[in-house]
Amino acid sequence: MYSPRRAVRGTAAAVALLLAAGCANPGVGSDRDDPTKPVTLKFWHGWSAPGEVKAIDGSLARFEELHPNIHVVATGNVSDETTNQALRAGGNDAPDVVSSFTTNNVGQYCDSGMWTDLDPFMARSHLVKEKVFPKTLLEYSSYEGKQCALPLLADVYGMYYNKDAFEEAGIARPPRTMSELVRDARKLTKKAEGGGYERVGFMPNFRMYQNSPDRLFAQWGPTYFDGKGNSRLAKEKTVPEFFRTTGELMKAQGGYAALEKFRTTFGDEMSSQNAFLTGKLAMHLDGEWRGLMLDEAKAKFRWGTAPLPVPDDRPETYGRGFLTGTVAGIAHSSKHQNAAWELVKFLTADTKQVVRFANAIHNVPSTKAALKSPALDGDRSFRTFLDIARNPYSTALPPSTNGGQYVVSLRDFAYKVEAGKVPDLPAGLRGLDAQIDADTLQSKS
Incomplete structure (x- = not known):
C-alpha cells in the first residue's frame, strides 16, 4: 500500500x-x-x-x-x-x-x-x-x-481512468499516444456553470500529487547524462517534445492559470477528497497502490488502469512506464x-x-x-x-553522485516552463545543465 x-x-x-x-x-x-x-x-x-x-x-x-x-x-x-x-x-x-x-x-x-x-x-x-x-x-x-x-x-506509475466519464464522452478506450491524450483530455473536460471546472480530463500541472515531471517524461525514454556524467538535457531532443506536449494539454483544457486555480481546490492526495476519487479528474497519473485505496474508499464510479500514453512517433513503446x-x-x-x-x-x-x-x-x-x-x-x-x-522500455531515473538534486532542479525548472516564465527554452536548458553539473561537482568536493 x-x-x-x-x-x-x-x-x-x-x-x-x-x-x-x-x-x-x-x-x-x-x-x-x-x-x-x-x-x-x-x-x-x-x-x-x-x-x-x-x-x-x-x-x-x-x-x-x-x-x-x-x-x-x-x-x-x-x-x-x-x-x-x-x-x-x-x-x-x-x-x-x-x-x-x-x-x-x-x-x-x-x-x-x-x-x-x-x-x-x-x-x-x-x-x-x-x-x-x-x-x-x-x-x-x-x-x-x-x-x-x-x-x-x-x-510503478501508470494511468487510472474514469470509465463512466469515458462512456459519457464517447471514448472507447484509454489513449495510447500523446496526441490521443490531448484529444481525449479536451473531450473529458467539463466546465462549470459560472466559470471554472467540474472536471478536467488530465491535469498536467507539475505541482499536483505525483506529477513530478520526471514521471511523465519517462514516456519519452530520455537520457539525462552523457558518458562522463555531465547533464545533457539541452541536447536531449525529447525535452522540447515533452514540454510542448504538456503545453498542448494545458491549452486544450483552458490554459495553465485556469488549471492551476482548479488544482488548488483539490483535497489532500491521501484523503477521501483526492481529486480522482471525487471525480474532478477523468484521467490520472498514479502508482499501483492507488487501486487498493480506490477499492477501500468505495469509489462511486467504474475505473480502470492502463499504461500512460507514449509519443506518437514511438508507438512500439506503448506499455512502458516510470519505475x-x-x-x-x-x-x-x-x-x-x-x-x-x-x-x-x-x-x-x-x-x-x-x-x-x-x-x-x-x-x-x-x-x-x-x-x-x-x-x-x-x-x-x-x-x-x-x-x-x-516492459523492456520502462525506465527509472539514472543514479547520480549528486543524489536526487538534479531531479529537484528539473522540477523547479519545469514549474517555470509551465507558468510561461522561460521565454527561451534552449537557453534555459543550458542553464539547467550548468546548474546540475555544478551541484555534481560540489558533491564530489
Whole structure:
C-alpha cells in the first residue's frame, strides 16, 4: 500500500544531507564474520503505517525461523537523514542493514562508501543478479558498476481512468499516444456553470500529487547524462517534445492559470477528497497502490488502469512506464556483513518472501520470478502495473553522485516552463545543465 513516506522522495532536505554524505569517511566493518554463529543485527527501515510494519515484522520472523542464530532488531520510520548521520558516526549504534525509499540517491550511497558493494557477496552465494532482478531495477540500485543496493519491491506509475466519464464522452478506450491524450483530455473536460471546472480530463500541472515531471517524461525514454556524467538535457531532443506536449494539454483544457486555480481546490492526495476519487479528474497519473485505496474508499464510479500514453512517433513503446522503489543494502561499518547479507538476500531475492511481502503491502514485486508467480495477488487493474514493470522500455531515473538534486532542479525548472516564465527554452536548458553539473561537482568536493 502507498504510504505518505513515498511523497517525500527526492526532497531538498534529503538531497542536502546526501550531498554532505559524499564527504563522509565511513567506518570500516568486517566481512570475515561467521554467519552461522549467534549474532544480533540492527535493521533500519522507513515503513511506518501499521499494515506495513506488520508486514516487515512478519518477514523478519520468517527469516529468523530459517536462521535461528540470527536475531534481527528492527527500527522503523527512520529517515535517510537519520540513517546517514548514524553511518557517518559509525560505532555500535549504527545499523547493519538499511533500506531506503529514495532511489534517486543510490549514486550517493555507492559513491560515498557508506553502503558496501554487494557483488562479492552475490558471487559467493552464486546469485546471478541479472537472472534474478529486472534490468531497470538493477540500474537504479547501482552506480558506476557498484551494486551497493538491491531492489526491495517496486513502485510503478501508470494511468487510472474514469470509465463512466469515458462512456459519457464517447471514448472507447484509454489513449495510447500523446496526441490521443490531448484529444481525449479536451473531450473529458467539463466546465462549470459560472466559470471554472467540474472536471478536467488530465491535469498536467507539475505541482499536483505525483506529477513530478520526471514521471511523465519517462514516456519519452530520455537520457539525462552523457558518458562522463555531465547533464545533457539541452541536447536531449525529447525535452522540447515533452514540454510542448504538456503545453498542448494545458491549452486544450483552458490554459495553465485556469488549471492551476482548479488544482488548488483539490483535497489532500491521501484523503477521501483526492481529486480522482471525487471525480474532478477523468484521467490520472498514479502508482499501483492507488487501486487498493480506490477499492477501500468505495469509489462511486467504474475505473480502470492502463499504461500512460507514449509519443506518437514511438508507438512500439506503448506499455512502458516510470519505475522506482525501495532498496536495501549493508552498512559499510557493519562488523557482521556476512550475516547481514543473509538478511538482504532473503528480503530481496527469495521468491516466496518477495511475493508475500508484495501481497501484504500491495507493491509490485522486484524479482523476475516473483513477477510471474501464481501466488501473486492482483486483479486485472493491478496486473497492468505488473506488465509495465516487465516492459523492456520502462525506465527509472539514472543514479547520480549528486543524489536526487538534479531531479529537484528539473522540477523547479519545469514549474517555470509551465507558468510561461522561460521565454527561451534552449537557453534555459543550458542553464539547467550548468546548474546540475555544478551541484555534481560540489558533491564530489
